[in-house]
Every structure is written in structure tokens, then in C-alpha cells.
Amino acid sequence: MNSMTTSLARLLIFPGLLFAVPAAWFFLWVERKAVARMQGRVGPPFMQPFFDFIKLLGKSTPPRNGIAGLLMKAWPLIAVSAAAGAVGLLPVLPASGGFQGDLILLLALLEVPSMCIIAAGFSSGSIFGEIGSAREAVLSVSYNVVFLLAILSVAASQHTFSLEALAQLPASPLRWLGVIAILICLPAKLHLNPFSLPNAEQEIYSGPMTEYAGPELAMWELSHGLEWVAATGLVATLAAPAVTLWWVGVLIFIAFSFAIVLLLSVVASATARLQIDTTVRFYWQCTLIFAVLAVAAALFMRLRA
């Protein structure tokens, strides 16, 4: 019963929905503001993502019929719940009841929104949506190999698949290698600029989101924000030093997440969009070697120990 209550509290309050939704809006604002500052503009006001969300809730949606229409309504809801679940798994508070293997569950949940985006583009029936979905599929096949190998190297070097244990153990140099590999994958995961191929504006309208409007689009924006929180939170969990005071830990977690958002936004505004074949080549040729080396080193170290 007790563990049930704590899991519910984690999912709904901290670091779950009650914390994650404002954090998602905040991160979306930081992203837009950082890009604006880099371009020499003032940028949107602080509450902008919140206003956008409320406004989208109040807009009408085009009528959707049949199974495809039903699916189009379902995808954004599945994406939001999966991203919220991923945020709820993050071990921000110490002794918050993680379990062996929750790292694998977190990775699976992080993958669900991108699956939903692929499915949403194809079920929308728009040609631009289909191109965007195809690009997202190719991109996710490319970066996920590196992403998963990096996580595997971190887990193998510390001999655990529990997030809580990973957060508590002191960081080895190998873990830093893994963290850097994850950081290289994050722009592709969050559709940021060097790899913003699936939702490439000026090219294919809005990619998989082209046919979405109103509350459904609001849900997509929210799931994108929650993905920000979950992905940066994962890196913060792996990179932040373990401390005994819980509120210091929470503050360090938030500060690390903020720094990563800032870093990714600055990189996004300083770079231009790459072509799809260049992106795939980048992940398969340059980064994959790096990730394989990290895994090999981790396994070698375990054999020696």
C-alpha cells in the first residue's frame, strides 16, 4: 500500500505531472528565449507556452471520421501519458522507491512519443505528414543505436540497471563518455536544429503535425515539453553528483536540467538543419564508433575487475 502511494505521488506530484507540466512550459520558454537572445531579439514573454497551450485548447478541430480519425485523437494522448510516466520514473528524491530495471522502462517510455509521432504522421494522410514520419523513423533508427549503446555502457560500467543506484554511485570516467554520447543524441530526440528533420518548417510544413489543430496540437506541444523534462532529467540524473540533503539534490537536479536546456538551445540556434543522409551518416559513421568503444571499455573494465 505504502509503495503504491509513493509511486502515485511520484507520478502525479513530484517529479510527475504537477511538477513536470510547469517545468515543460518553462523549458519550452527557455528554448525559445535562448534562440531569440542568440539572434539578438527580445523573445517571447515568460508565460508564452502557457498562453499557447490555453489558446490551443479553445480552438476547434476539423471533423475526423473513422478509425484513422480515432487514432489521430489517440496518438497525442498516448504520447503525453508516456512522457509523463518517464518523468515520474526519474529518481530526484532519494529512496523514492525505484526498482531494478527501471532504466529500461524509462528508455522504453521515452521512445513512445517518437513512435506516436511516426504513427500520427501516417494516420493523418497528409503527404507532408508522411514525409515527416518517414524522416522521423529513419532518424530514430539512427540515433537510437548510439543512445542505447551509451546507456548500456553507463549501466555496464556500474553493473546496475536501477536509476536510483546509478544516481547514488560515484561517477566513473566511462560514465562521462556515456553522458556525452547521450547529449549528442538529444537534439535528434527533441527535434532540435541540426537534426530538426521531421518537423522541418519551410520544407515540409510541420511534418507529422501538419494536420493537427486545437487541443490535439496542445497535447503534442505538452508531450514535446515533457520529453524535454524527461530527457534532460535523465542526463541530470547521470551527471549530477549524489548528495545527502534531499533538497540540495532537487536543486542540483533542476540546475543541471536548466543548463542542458540552455546548451541544447544555443547549439540549435547556432546551427542550420542538416540533410537527412548527412544526419544518418553522422550517427552511423561518426558517433557509433564512439558508442561502441564506450561499451567495449565498460565490458573490458568489468572483466578485469
Place this chain on the structure above:
Amino acid sequence: MNLWNKLMCYSRRHSPWLFHMNGGSCNGCDIELIASLSPRYDAEQLGVRLEGSPRHADILCVTGPITHNATNAIKTVYGQVCGPKAVVAIGSCPATTNVFIDSRTLEGPLDKHIPVDVFVPGCPPRPDAIILGIAKAAEILAERAGKKLPVEPVLMQLVGPGCGGACACGATKEIKTEEEVQP
């Protein structure tokens, strides 16, 4: 009006997303619309975002004198914008067809085809006039949606500060004649 409606009204006024539609424009107004999003004018401070898909937009910005080919496209795109929505006609062309008046390739002006809320005259209008027009359109949008009025547009005349001169918008920019220029 309860709290939720107030919040909705406020949000609509502070988050106008645009879709830009070219109805046979010479590209002059189009680059001025883009300039209004650039660092110098920075319309994003008002929450303006240029969207790729008409489904995401609140405000449809139309430039150009509406050529024969563009009429059906404009009607389709107007239908694809989800309500509540507003239309801003940017430049003198969509308002009066400007210097192309009486051309047999034109089906303009714009309000023959779709209801227009705000006209921003000028050839091209300045970016600050465009931003003013968008802000006005966002206000109209929020009021119309908040009061549950039918989607019956209010016609609104805005005079942009100064324009290039080659138009019938009646802006008061002095153009020196040849006699004045030569000594």
C-alpha cells in the same frame, strides 16, 4: 464572463499564430512580413509565431492582388484554418488590387472571396504597421470568440505610417517631383 473565459480571451490575444498566404504578390509585402519577425521588430514579443500549416494558425495573412489561380487556393486555406480565426490583408493589393486594377488576370480584391478583418495599406506597408495590424486582429479574434458572436468579421481600417508611394492608399509620403530635384 467567468475566469476560464477571461483566461481564454487573454491567451488568444497574446498568442496569435500566423499563416502566410501569397495571392500573387510581388514579394514586397512578403519580405516585410518576414522583416516584422526579424531582430529589429521582433513580433515574437507579442507571442506571434509564423506557422508552417494553416491548421495551426489563428490569423491568415494574405498578400497580393488575388490572381485567378490563387482564388480557389485562398478559399481552401481559409477553410483549413480552424476557428476562431481572423484575416489580415497586408498591403494595398488585397484591399484594392492597387496598380493592377482592371487586369483580366485578377479576381481581387480579397474581400470578394473571404471575410477580411484588418486591412494594412501600404506598398509595401512598414513592418511596424503589419505588427499593429496583427495585434488588432488578435484583439478582434479574442473579442469575437469571448462574446460568442457569430463569425461575422468587423471591418477595420488601419493606416500604416508611410509607404513606398506607387499605390493608391493615400499615405502622405512626400515624393519630390523632377523639377524639385533638379537645381
